[in-house]
Amino acid sequence: MNGDNIKPFFLWKHLNKLRWLSLISIFTVLIYLPYAHLYQTYESAHAYDLLADSEKFIYDTMETITSPFIDDPIEDLDAIKGNTWSGTFFGFKLSDPLAVISQIFSGMTIYTAFLLTAALPVLLTFVFGRFFCGWICPATFLYELNTNLAAGLRRAGLKTGNRRFDRRAKYLVLTIGLILSAISGSVLAANIYPPAIIGREIYYAIALGGFGTGAVFFVATLMFDLLVARRGFCRYLCPGGALYSILGRFRLVRIQRVVENCNDCAKCNAICEFGLDPLRDDFGQECNNCSACIAICPTDALTFKIRMTDSHFQGPGHLGRQYSKAAR
Amino acid sequence: MLRRNFIQQIVFSTGVLMASTLPYGFSRLLAPEVKADPSRQLRPPGALKNDQAFIEACIGCGLCGEACPPKCIKFYQRDGGSKHNTPYINPEEKACILCNKCMEVCPTKSLTLIPRENIDMGISQIDRLACYPWVDRGICGACVSICPLGEHAIGFEMWGQYRPTVKSGCVGCGLCVEVCPHPSLPIRIVERSQGTVMRHQI
Numbered sequence: 001m002n003g004d005n006i007k008p009f010f011l012w013k014h015l016n017k018l019r020w021l022s023l024i025s026i027f028t029v030l031i032y033l034p035y036a037h038l039y040q041t042y043e044s045a046h047a048y049d050l051l052a053d054s055e056k057f058i059y060d061t062m063e064t065i066t067s068p069f070i071d072d073p074i075e076d077l078d079a080i081k082g083n084t085w086s087g088t089f090f091g092f093k094l095s096d097p098l099a100v101i102s103q104i105f106s107g108m109t110i111y112t113a114f115l116l117t118a119a120l121p122v123l124l125t126f127v128f129g130r131f132f133c134g135w136i137c138p139a140t141f142l143y144e145l146n147t148n149l150a151a152g153l154r155r156a157g158l159k160t161g162n163r164r165f166d167r168r169a170k171y172l173v174l175t176i177g178l179i180l181s182a183i184s185g186s187v188l189a190a191n192i193y194p195p196a197i198i199g200r201e202i203y204y205a206i207a208l209g210g211f212g213t214g215a216v217f218f219v220a221t222l223m224f225d226l227l228v229a230r231r232g233f234c235r236y237l238c239p240g241g242a243l244y245s246i247l248g249r250f251r252l253v254r255i256q257r258v259v260e261n262c263n264d265c266a267k268c269n270a271i272c273e274f275g276l277d278p279l280r281d282d283f284g285q286e287c288n289n290c291s292a293c294i295a296i297c298p299t300d301a302l303t304f305k306i307r308m309t310d311s312h313f314q315g316p317g318h319l320g321r322q323y324s325k326a327a328r
Numbered sequence: 329m330l331r332r333n334f335i336q337q338i339v340f341s342t343g344v345l346m347a348s349t350l351p352y353g354f355s356r357l358l359a360p361e362v363k364a365d366p367s368r369q370l371r372p373p374g375a376l377k378n379d380q381a382f383i384e385a386c387i388g389c390g391l392c393g394e395a396c397p398p399k400c401i402k403f404y405q406r407d408g409g410s411k412h413n414t415p416y417i418n419p420e421e422k423a424c425i426l427c428n429k430c431m432e433v434c435p436t437k438s439l440t441l442i443p444r445e446n447i448d449m450g451i452s453q454i455d456r457l458a459c460y461p462w463v464d465r466g467i468c469g470a471c472v473s474i475c476p477l478g479e480h481a482i483g484f485e486m487w488g489q490y491r492p493t494v495k496s497g498c499v500g501c502g503l504c505v506e507v508c509p510h511p512s513l514p515i516r517i518v519e520r521s522q523g524t525v526m527r528h529q530i
Contacts (some may be wrong), residue, residue, distance in 0.1 A: 016449075033394065034394070037394050037399070038399075040397060041396075041397060041398065044397040044398065068435060071403070074397065078395065078429070078433075080428045081391055081394050081395055081433060082389060082390070082391045082394060082433075083389065085387065085388075086387060086389035086391060086435045087389070087391065088391070095387075095389075095435050097391070099387045102387070103384075103385065103387050103436060107381070107384035107385050108384075111385070111436060111437045111508045113407050113437075114435050114436045115436075117435050135485055165344075166344060169344050169347065169348055169366070170348075172344060172345065172348045173348040173351065176345075177347055180349075180352055184410060185380060185383060185384045185410070186383045186384065186410040186411075186412075187386065187387045187388060188355070190387055190388035190389075190413055191355035191356075191388075191412060191413065192351040192352065192354075192355050196388070196389070199389075200388065200389070200390045200398075200403075200413065203390050203393070203394060204390075204403065204405055205410045207393075207394075207399065208393070208402065208403065208405065210405065211405075212403070212405030212406055212413070213355070213358035213359050213405065213406050213412070214413075216358055217351070217354060217355060217358065220354070226514070235347070237347075237351060254372070274427065289492060313464055317344070317489075
């Protein structure tokens with residue numbers, strides 16, 4: 001058109017790398033924390049000579065890693081504890097909104113101090129939408145690796161699942177889960193919410209000598225993703241994803257299509273982990289701002305915009321074949 | 329044709345409904361209920377006294393276990409039913425040292441920070457037919473010397489015969505259970521109402 005090609009800010013294209021860095025570092029921290037706890041227990045037992053050789057190895061390694069930053073491991077390593085389900089970060093307690101809401105339903109009481117621990121994640125969700133699913137969730141890291149594995153298997157000639165179901169099923173899972181929590185009086189979401197499972201099971205495996213049942217459930221979801229539907233659990237069943245989608249419905253920061261730059265190649269639709277339709281401006285509440293579509297777009301036709309709602313379908317891309325046909 | 333669509337939709341929505349309850353049923357199936365000896369599975373200090381209220385409040389984040397310096401807090405990993413992922417302490421393996429860290433770190437009200445004297449995990453009870461000094465098989469006093477609460481909780485019987493006697497200040501941390509040298513573990517942590525302290529105080 002008349003020369004007003006709006007190029008998106010050039011760094012948005014590299015946000016996806018930053019996202020992978022964030023996922024990897026959070027996963028690494030979740031592996032580091034149980035070892036830090038083991039180191040603390042060895043330290044507080046004051047009996048280095050009685051440790052087994054493997055325990056001495058853990059002690060020495062952790063001492064090498066942490067000694068430049070801290071003086072007293074027993075107190076100072078308490079600064080970061082827990083996982084993404086609930087944790088303390090330099091004295092600041094953070095919890096998953098799903099933990100808070102299922103605890104409210106299971107106990108039928110509101111505990112304000114616990115409610116406030118979810119305030120920051122909820123506020124960030126109001127601004128960035130379902131960003132937790134794409135940027136922080138430790139299960140996402142494994143699920144995306146699983147997606148890459150599925151792509152590799154497909155290239156090798158094996159058939160992987162690519163079914164599609166109704167995306168609204170996860171809201172049903174959330175509702176039924178909260179009702180079942182209220183009936184049974186226990187926080188059921190903790191048993192089936194993958195980030196909670198991952199954080200806990202890594203701790204069980206490293207510090208308590210073995211995986212719990214959550215690992216079985218998580219492997220089942222991985223198989224579901226591999227054999228039935230791509231990212232199926234996150235798309236169709238995850239109760240936390242449903243909660244974040246509802247909270248992020250009117251998010252401020254949205255990925256939007258710049259129709260002047262689009263050439264209708266549909267790579268964004270192919271890369272989208274959540275099966276959304278960026279090509280037809282259909283992001284909806286389930287977009288997690290992961291920016292994979294921005295990274296893959298060959299013509300810089302996707303960018304971040306600050307607005308409350310998605311734009312309606314803007315027609316075919318101006319660089320595409322359909323548009324030139326329509327313009328003629 | 330319309331009726332067919334209608335039936336199809338009904339079948340589909342029933343399927344979605346059943347599939348959505350599947351994860352919950354699956355998770356409960358994986359964690360069967362176990363009947364465990366209550367003296368081996370104490371709740372951490374500061375826990376809500378009513379166990380059902382504790383299960384309702386606990387979100388299963390594992391923070392209390394991660395903060396515990398002696399690593400005494402374990403979790404129902406492969407069992408527990410509705411107690412699944414909630415913490416417990418088995419004093420026979422490793423006992424609580426009353427350091428308050430789990431209470432400080434817990435985000436919910438399942439563990440609330442209370443003063444050390446008000447902690448109520450139970451009360452210890454000594455089997456006087458097994459304890460060495462009580463059956464005149466020697467001098468021990470291990471439980472008395474380890475007790476973090478001192479003479480309010482446990483002491484020797486009158487005339488100092490090295491026969492340990494539990495007093496009502498005991499909070500049930502279980503260090504005496506851990507340290508007791510007798511192989512049959514004559515000390516147990518029982519409910520405060522079931523303890524025999526009141527009955528045999530001199």
